[in-house]
Amino acid sequence: MTGTMRYLQIALGVVVIAGLVLVPMNFNRYGLFILSQWAVMTIAAMGLNLTLGYAGQVSLAQGAFVGIGAYAAAIMTTQGAPLIAALVVAIILCFAVGWLLGYPALRVQHHYLAFVTLAFSTLAFLVFRNEEWLTKGIYGISNIPRPHVFGFATNRPLPFYYLCLGSLGLVSLAMWWLIRSPWGRAFLALRENPIRALSLGIDTRRYTLMAFAIGSALGGVAGTLYAPLTQYIDPVPFNLSLSLDLLMMVIVGGAGFFFGPFLGAMIAVLLPEWLRFTQGYYLMLYAIAVILLLIYSPTGILGILDRYLSERRTKTASALRAVAPSRLETAP
Amino acid sequence: MTAVLEVRNISKRFGGITAVDGVSFEVQEGEILGLIGPNGCGKSTLFNCILGQLTPSGGEVKVDGKLVTGLRASELNRLGVSRTFQLLQVFPKLSVRENLILAGQEHQGSMLSRLFGPSDAGLTEAADRMIGFFKLGHLAGEAAGGLSYGQQKLLDAAMAFMGGPRLVLLDEPAGGVNLTMLADLKERLAAINREKRATFVVIEHNMEFVMSLCSRVMVMAEGRVLAMGCPAEVRANPAVIEAYLGH
Numbered sequence: 001m002t003g004t005m006r007y008l009q010i011a012l013g014v015v016v017i018a019g020l021v022l023v024p025m026n027f028n029r030y031g032l033f034i035l036s037q038w039a040v041m042t043i044a045a046m047g048l049n050l051t052l053g054y055a056g057q058v059s060l061a062q063g064a065f066v067g068i069g070a071y072a073a074a075i076m077t078t079q080g081a082p083l084i085a086a087l088v089v090a091i092i093l094c095f096a097v098g099w100l101l102g103y104p105a106l107r108v109q110h111h112y113l114a115f116v117t118l119a120f121s122t123l124a125f126l127v128f129r130n131e132e133w134l135t136k137g138i139y140g141i142s143n144i145p146r147p148h149v150f151g152f153a154t155n156r157p158l159p160f161y162y163l164c165l166g167s168l169g170l171v172s173l174a175m176w177w178l179i180r181s182p183w184g185r186a187f188l189a190l191r192e193n194p195i196r197a198l199s200l201g202i203d204t205r206r207y208t209l210m211a212f213a214i215g216s217a218l219g220g221v222a223g224t225l226y227a228p229l230t231q232y233i234d235p236v237p238f239n240l241s242l243s244l245d246l247l248m249m250v251i252v253g254g255a256g257f258f259f260g261p262f263l264g265a266m267i268a269v270l271l272p273e274w275l276r277f278t279q280g281y282y283l284m285l286y287a288i289a290v291i292l293l294l295i296y297s298p299t300g301i302l303g304i305l306d307r308y309l310s311e312r313r314t315k316t317a318s319a320l321r322a323v324a325p326s327r328l329e330t331a332p
Numbered sequence: 333m334t335a336v337l338e339v340r341n342i343s344k345r346f347g348g349i350t351a352v353d354g355v356s357f358e359v360q361e362g363e364i365l366g367l368i369g370p371n372g373c374g375k376s377t378l379f380n381c382i383l384g385q386l387t388p389s390g391g392e393v394k395v396d397g398k399l400v401t402g403l404r405a406s407e408l409n410r411l412g413v414s415r416t417f418q419l420l421q422v423f424p425k426l427s428v429r430e431n432l433i434l435a436g437q438e439h440q441g442s443m444l445s446r447l448f449g450p451s452d453a454g455l456t457e458a459a460d461r462m463i464g465f466f467k468l469g470h471l472a473g474e475a476a477g478g479l480s481y482g483q484q485k486l487l488d489a490a491m492a493f494m495g496g497p498r499l500v501l502l503d504e505p506a507g508g509v510n511l512t513m514l515a516d517l518k519e520r521l522a523a524i525n526r527e528k529r530a531t532f533v534v535i536e537h538n539m540e541f542v543m544s545l546c547s548r549v550m551v552m553a554e555g556r557v558l559a560m561g562c563p564a565e566v567r568a569n570p571a572v573i574e575a576y577l578g579h
Contacts, residue, residue: 183446185430186437192424195385197434198409199421200494201409206443
């Protein structure tokens, strides 16, 4: 990559972060709610992107893990426990359940695996709805308090938005580090060629389970923010359609691309709001936009960019080869 | 001296078909054993049974005197047994260098230490040495999927040598590789064999390649061992000629 490209990328990053911090300062309550929701859903989608996009394991259960996290937060904080304790519980719980959910993936793959995880999603929904002693069933849990962070109350929408944005920042850094670690490479190997991976000493079993566990734990992190965001939860938002929405965010944004979930969540959460001026038609327009995008680029929005960049690289490379024919002749 | 690889009475049945039928042989340290035979005679199935990619129906495999039948391919690899594939098995979207780093990373430390330890630990240098050794230097940063067939074949072989294996099973390394590259590959394999005392078992149809590289040759037909001996003996064996030319 050339130096100027690098500077452009850094500059773009700074502008986007500054924009996310400064622009919402004069947003109204609803605008801040939507933007906080975007941050929360991005975290959940990043988890699924790890499981699906990097490690290649289909999951239709991410919404259930958001639900588990949300219920852990709601139940614990309404009993007076701090949100950070709920976060720890949610991460451990989702990690463990995600690890167990990974076992079927050792036997079945692709759409068969999708069905197994779909069954789990339904199971989790039934637990949320029917186990009234724990979840208060269809009546839901209300008056979920918002946390104090380092002594600052986040009751008002703007501070709470910053909490969501800061959490997103931390999760992003952790994810960036993870996918560049040897584990990230092993996850890619799992997706690209599991048989070859096995013959190179990569314990595909443990990495598959780990991909599920970490991805699910991030669903739990999103859930612990979701509960204080809405301040009321019932089972309905965590049914199968949330898992499908998260799957769509990952695929529309670009599965296996770091920034895919950011864009995907933006389209899934913000686009319907922007299309509201069309009134009754907005869901239809939204659906058509998604269909057209996936026909044009099955690898999502970042897939388009990736194709363009690699085309340019190939052109540069062949131009370089043309001016240096002698080097090519000595090559094996 | 114990044999590096000891195969005892290995069989593999698929339903009514017996693909490998009671094969036994030993490979000594530093040896290059050629494995030849007509298509469908069970060579690759035998490889897969040895490497834990298939569970044999009967028999046992020992590496350095240690029983390894039933171990998973990944565990066997960490014991120093590595392989190349008949069909291309590289990671197409990763660069040549990343392919090699991936091939070496599981050979040191535990899974947790790979996450929290230094992310590289000399792997990039090791990968670059391997790239230099196989003369892939000008392609180090290219995606593996964009390489020519022969280059991918070389990369596949290079990946098998990351982490310094004791025993390498090569499944048709010469298939689809052009003559210049083939001479190169043979020279590389011979060099690794000489310098690192690495032991090879090579499946190959290219007789010239097998006869000049291998110290011993084993011939299989219909799932059994038909002949075993030095290249000249095997070439002169009437049973071998018949198996190749038909009845």
